[in-house]
Amino acid sequence: xxxxxxxxxxxxxxxxxxxxxxxxxxxxxxxxxxxxxxxxxxxxxxxxxxxxxxxxxxxxxxxxxxxxxxxxxxxxxxxxxxxxxxxxxxxxxxxxxxxxxxxxxxxxxxxxxxxxxxxxxxxxxxxxxxxxxxxxxxxxxxxxxxxxxxxxxxxxxxxxxxxxxxxxxxxxxxxxxxxxxxxxxxxxxxxxxxxxxxxxxxxxxxxxxxxxxxxxxxxxxxxxxxxxxxxxxxxxxxxxxxxxxxxxxxxxxxxxxxxxxxxxxxxxxxxxxxxxx
Numbered sequence: 310x311x312x313x314x315x316x317x318x319x320x321x322x323x324x325x326x327x328x329x330x331x332x333x334x335x336x337x338x339x340x341x342x343x344x345x346x347x348x349x350x351x352x353x354x355x356x357x358x359x360x361x362x363x364x365x366x367x368x369x370x371x372x373x374x375x376x377x378x379x380x381x382x383x384x385x386x387x388x389x390x391x392x393x394x395x396x397x398x399x400x401x402x403x404x405x406x407x408x409x410x411x412x413x414x415x416x417x418x419x420x421x422x423x424x425x426x427x428x429x430x431x432x433x434x435x436x437x438x439x440x441x442x443x444x445x446x447x448x449x450x451x452x453x454x455x456x457x458x459x460x461x462x463x464x465x466x467x468x469x470x471x472x473x474x475x476x477x478x479x480x481x482x483x484x485x486x487x488x489x490x491x492x493x494x495x496x497x498x499x500x501x502x503x504x505x506x507x508x509x510x511x512x513x514x515x516x517x518x519x520x521x522x523x524x525x526x527x528x529x530x531x532x533x534x535x536x537x538x539x540x541x542x543x544x545x546x547x548x549x550x551x552x553x554x555x556x557x558x559x560x561x562x563x564x565x566x567x568x569x570x571x572x573x574x575x576x577x578x579x580x581x582x583x584x585x586x
Contacts, residue, residue, distance in 0.1 A: 341487060341509070342517050343472040343562075343574075349433040349522040353387045357527065358408040359465065362395030367413050367441065370454075370461040374486075377462060377505045378469075384508065385515035388469065397438075402542070404428060404436040406530040409468045411461075413441040416543045422451065422580040423460040425467035426542040430571050435526045437468035438542055445580040455494035458504040460578060462486035466510065467576045470517050474509060476555040485510055489560055489578075540565070540573060548575045 348357065363371055375390040395410065397403045402412035404426070422445050427437045441460060445451050463473075463486045475488045482490050484501035487510055495502045541547050549565025558579065565573040 340516075341472040341474050341513055342470055343467075345432050345470075345517075346427070346429050346434055346574075347432070347470045347517050348388075349524055349526040350518075351521060351523065351525055353518060353521065354389055355387070355518075355525075355527060356389045356391055357469070358393045359390050360395040360397065360405065360408055360410045361392050362397050362399045362402060362410055362412040363441070364399075364413055367457065367461070370457045371411055373458060374462040374465050378465060380511040380514070384511035387515055387518035390465070402438050402440055404438050406436045407526060407528045409437040409439060409465070411439045411465070413443055413446070415444045415447070416440065416442040417444055419444075419543070419545060420579055421545070421577050422446070423464050423578045424542065424575055425464040426540075426573055426575045427468055428571070428573050430526070433522070433526050434468070434470065439464040439468065440543065442580070450581065453493075455496075455502075455504060459486050459490065459493035462505060463578070464576065466506065469514060471510060471513060473560070476560055478555075478557055478559050483507065489555065491581075542573070542575060545577075548577075549573065 348355065359371065359375055361368065361371060372392055375392050379389050380386045395412075396405050397410045397412065399412040399414045402410050404410055419442070421442055423439070423441050425437065425439050428435045441457070446457065466487050471487055473487050473489060474483050474485055478489045478491045482488060482492060482495050482501040482503045484503065485507035486503055486505055488503050490503045492498050492500065493503050547565070548563035550563065552562045552564050554561040559581070560579065561577045563575040563577065565575075567573065
């Protein structure tokens with residue numbers, strides 16, 4: 310089945326130039342950007358700051374994901390990530406314009422394991438937050454290096470404008486963190502590891518960022534950040550409408566319309582609460 314998925318993606322990449330944000334599929338995406346959303350910038354490569362608001366337990370996973378997303382020389386490089394000191398309280402994880410705040414905390418038994426929230430003005434990303442829910446990551450099911458690395462890599466990938474390559478947890482691993490899985494490092498079922506990006510992810514980033522803008526959204530704007538900080542992205546009731554949900558119900562995307570062309574998108578990995586108890 311994995312070969313079928315990979316072949317389908319390769320045959321369609323050249324033909325598909327746009328995937329609507331509202332489109333949903335339960336199999337691998339050939340074009341796994343979401344809605345054309347991207348950071349505005351005037352030159353490539355650009356550097357995106359990942360603000361470190363995580364505990365020492367998560368520091369290595371954040372550093373590892375940042376390094377993994379800096380594409381190897383074999384692939385076109387359009388962006389670099391760099392981990393910098395955080396500027397937010399982990400519990401609130403307030404967004405800051407021009408960067409991504411990364412946080413972990415015990416956010417409660419609200420069902421979600423990890424989320425990435427991305428603010429956009431038009432089709433330009435302006436800021437983002439990534440949160441890891443230690444209420445579930447402290448359980449035997451999820452308190453493993455593989456699960457933490459997989460979720461860290463995927464949620465950060467969403468803040469670049471990437472979507473999933475596959476959205477069924479039980480499908481064979483595609484060897485990318487942008488693929489849902491029940492077996493992050495592949496050791497349970499003897500398959501590929503989903504802890505890092507793969508070639509399709511780097512190639513997709515090159516496609517997303519092939520054009521340049523005449524302005525940038527990578528700068529800090531105190532006024533802009535203050536307006537966005539009222540949203541509690543830890544609370545599912547503030548995510549807005551559900552745009553789509555995976556067939557197995559373990560992943561979802563939400564959209565909150567702020568008006569005047571501004572929106573917040575929240576990608577959610579739901580915890581398998583039966584296994585996490």
